[in-house]
Amino acid sequence: MYEQASHSLLNEILIELKPEIGKHRMRHFYTRLGANFYAIHSLFRLLYGDRPAFKARMLSLVETLASRDMERAPGLRKSDLAREKDYNWFLSQKWVGMALYCDRFADDLKGLRANLSYLQELGVNLLHVMPMLDCPPDNNDGGYAVRDFFRIDPRYGTTEEVESLAATLKKRDMLLALDIVVNHTSEEHEWARRARAGEQKYQDYYYVFPDREIPDHYEETMPEIFPETAPGNFTWDAEMGKWVMTVFNTYQWDLNYRNPAVLIEMVDIILFWANQGADILRLDAVAFLWKKLGSVCQNEREAHLILQLMKDCCQVTAPGVLFIAEAIVAPGEISKYFGEDAINAKECEIAYNATLMALLWDAVATRSAAVLGQGITSLPNKLERATWLNYVRCHDDIGLGFDDNDIRRAGFDPHQHRRFLIDYFTGRYPGSPARGLPFGENPKTGDARISGSLASLVGLESALESGDEAAIDAAIRTIVLLHSVILAFGGIPLLYYGDAIGTLNCLEYLADPAKAADNRWMHRSTFNWNKAKKRHESGTVEQRIFNALKKMIALRKEVTAFADFDNRQLLNVANPNLLAFSRTDPQNSRNRVLVLVNFNDAAQPLAIDGLRGHGFFVADGMRDLCTGERVAAENDSLILPPLSCYWLTD
Numbered sequence: 001m002y003e004q005a006s007h008s009l010l011n012e013i014l015i016e017l018k019p020e021i022g023k024h025r026m027r028h029f030y031t032r033l034g035a036n037f038y039a040i041h042s043l044f045r046l047l048y049g050d051r052p053a054f055k056a057r058m059l060s061l062v063e064t065l066a067s068r069d070m071e072r073a074p075g076l077r078k079s080d081l082a083r084e085k086d087y088n089w090f091l092s093q094k095w096v097g098m099a100l101y102c103d104r105f106a107d108d109l110k111g112l113r114a115n116l117s118y119l120q121e122l123g124v125n126l127l128h129v130m131p132m133l134d135c136p137p138d139n140n141d142g143g144y145a146v147r148d149f150f151r152i153d154p155r156y157g158t159t160e161e162v163e164s165l166a167a168t169l170k171k172r173d174m175l176l177a178l179d180i181v182v183n184h185t186s187e188e189h190e191w192a193r194r195a196r197a198g199e200q201k202y203q204d205y206y207y208v209f210p211d212r213e214i215p216d217h218y219e220e221t222m223p224e225i226f227p228e229t230a231p232g233n234f235t236w237d238a239e240m241g242k243w244v245m246t247v248f249n250t251y252q253w254d255l256n257y258r259n260p261a262v263l264i265e266m267v268d269i270i271l272f273w274a275n276q277g278a279d280i281l282r283l284d285a286v287a288f289l290w291k292k293l294g295s296v297c298q299n300e301r302e303a304h305l306i307l308q309l310m311k312d313c314c315q316v317t318a319p320g321v322l323f324i325a326e327a328i329v330a331p332g333e334i335s336k337y338f339g340e341d342a343i344n345a346k347e348c349e350i351a352y353n354a355t356l357m358a359l360l361w362d363a364v365a366t367r368s369a370a371v372l373g374q375g376i377t378s379l380p381n382k383l384e385r386a387t388w389l390n391y392v393r394c395h396d397d398i399g400l401g402f403d404d405n406d407i408r409r410a411g412f413d414p415h416q417h418r419r420f421l422i423d424y425f426t427g428r429y430p431g432s433p434a435r436g437l438p439f440g441e442n443p444k445t446g447d448a449r450i451s452g453s454l455a456s457l458v459g460l461e462s463a464l465e466s467g468d469e470a471a472i473d474a475a476i477r478t479i480v481l482l483h484s485v486i487l488a489f490g491g492i493p494l495l496y497y498g499d500a501i502g503t504l505n506c507l508e509y510l511a512d513p514a515k516a517a518d519n520r521w522m523h524r525s526t527f528n529w530n531k532a533k534k535r536h537e538s539g540t541v542e543q544r545i546f547n548a549l550k551k552m553i554a555l556r557k558e559v560t561a562f563a564d565f566d567n568r569q570l571l572n573v574a575n576p577n578l579l580a581f582s583r584t585d586p587q588n589s590r591n592r593v594l595v596l597v598n599f600n601d602a603a604q605p606l607a608i609d610g611l612r613g614h615g616f617f618v619a620d621g622m623r624d625l626c627t628g629e630r631v632a633a634e635n636d637s638l639i640l641p642p643l644s645c646y647w648l649t650d
């Protein structure tokens with residue numbers, strides 16, 4: 001019954017569309033629209049069925065898909081078709097990513113294109129450029145407060161230069177990932193300006209209230225994201241004479257997805273950037289897309305429906321393009337952004353593995369894999385056609401967002417343990433070499449997160465200051481072993497620019513009043529090309545880190561067992577300081593790797609009888625891919641050097 005109604009609506013819409021778009025080569029469009037229309041229509045009806053002019057809205061959505069489809073360049077259409085055939089292409093071990101700021105890495109888009117060789121030298125072939133869209137010079141949250149979604153910030157260049165960057169990358173078999181800030185706009189966006197000026201149409205794009213009644217009601221259950229710099233979730237706008245919802249900074253206005261016009265605008269923006277040649281779109285802050293009174297306003301069912309709708313729309317016009325979910329939420333919630341109860345991702349194909357990231361930092365501080373191992377055990381399964389984005393560091397703070405139960409299972413009290421971690425990384429804990437700062441401390445809840453560069457957090461900064469060679473060595477080893485996990489774990493590893501050369505905290509941001517209050521800028525420094533040059537000087541810190549990572553990246557690409565086909569098995573080893581897991585090529589079970597990591601700063605024994613049960617160490621020793629050396633057990637136990645990692649094969 002309903003399916004039929006959907007079908008006849010599709011026909012009506014197609015008839016209305018025809019005169020305008022009929023003449024174009026739309027064969028694939030019609031096929032894909034036909035295949036996805038039932039889902040699109042159902043989702044749109046679920047979300048907006050009770051809104052006036054439903055049919056007209058539906059038509060306008062389909063028109064958006066059609067007109068962006070007409071623009072899609074032949075080269076991109078070709079790649080859409082190729083990826084539809086080779087649908088698991090992104091699960092391959094060949095992809096290794098890096099996130100960077102265009103301006104901080106290379107001034108502008110031209111510079112970025114000219115410096116791709118740095119990435120290639122390291123083996124990186126997926127480039128995530130942090131947001132580059134036009135935003136106010138000061139209040140911009142590092143690009144996440146967009147003023148114009150269709151314009152590249154002139155500081156970086158032009159839209160055409162993004163297209164040429166995409167084309168250059170494609171020629172080098174590299175991928176481009178761009179940010180789409182779906183949850184909010186800058187207060188200077190045209191929609192916000194018109195809302196301010198009193199236009200009802202645009203006030204309806206946001207959550208705008210005449211008085212505190214509803215905002216107060218919302219505040220009862222909504223947490224604060226930036227409690228120090230932007231307490232509360234609403235901002236009084238004097239010009240408008242109203243309150244507007246601003247979950248992040250006061251100048252970031254939350255879009256109201258209860259309004260179908262907002263959804264349609266955002267689908268149009270997504271497809272526009274897909275058409276400029278982005279292979280992957282990182283959807284920012286997706287957990288926040290739907291606000292509901294009486295809830296925390298994160299991970300609502302409707303947020304998932306919106307993402308499904310966005311995905312289905314993208315399937316029609318740009319089916320080769322993938323979404324990354326940036327949902328830094330509880331472990332059990334993150335995997336839902338792939339979509340639930342499916343085989344193929346029906347929301348985002350890729351999701352930030354914030355749980356693994358935080359667990360890795362736990363292992364650094366405790367010098368043990370006790371909580372890490374528990375956390376990995378409880379990591380929810382991902383869908384078959386979906387994968388994790390595994391990272392150690394990114395442009396944001398580190399939130400200790402793993403599960404309390406995993407902390408308990410590892411034998412610690414969650415509250416005390418988190419306190420310890422904050423103290424450790426901020427250097428308050430006696431003997432800690434870390435040089436981080438607390439971020440987003442909330443005295444009301446006792447929560448805090450951590451800022452700081454990878455190198456400074458693992459103690460490289462303090463070690464270099466004291467000139468303590470052993471401490472320098474330990475810091476370098478820690479950087480390498482953390483990367484060894486994200487490279488081997490299963491999923492796409494995403495490095496952070498600067499980490500491969502041991503970039504330390506940078507305090508320049510303190511001199512800029514627009515940044516001074518946000519200490520995440522301490523780990524967003526200008527890439528130091530002089531320091532980078534030292535990667536070619538033998539014996540330097542830069543060379544030691546860079547070469548080790550380069551080597552592991554090259555190896556990862558060769559090892560088919562590292563492709564992500566749900567082929568990881570966590571192995572129980574009696575020593576809690578160690579992490580052990582195996583990766584097996586599902587096509588050929590003889591291709592497999594045993595990953596062993598010692599997070600402790602002392603050598604650790606590993607009894608191998610447990611491993612024998614899994615078929616490892618049955619003959620005399622195994623070969624470490626990283627060093628090429630054979631590793632053999634003595635008296636049935638293996639000694640792992642301090643802060644070391646092995647990728648062992650038979």
Ligand code: OTU
Binds near residue numbers: 181248284396
């Ligand atoms: C994301 O933040 C971005 O990565 C941040 O750089 C932005 O400031 C923020 O959105 C607003 O655009 O929203 O889903 O610190 O605030 O990790 C999680 C915790 C987010 C979160 C942050 C993330």
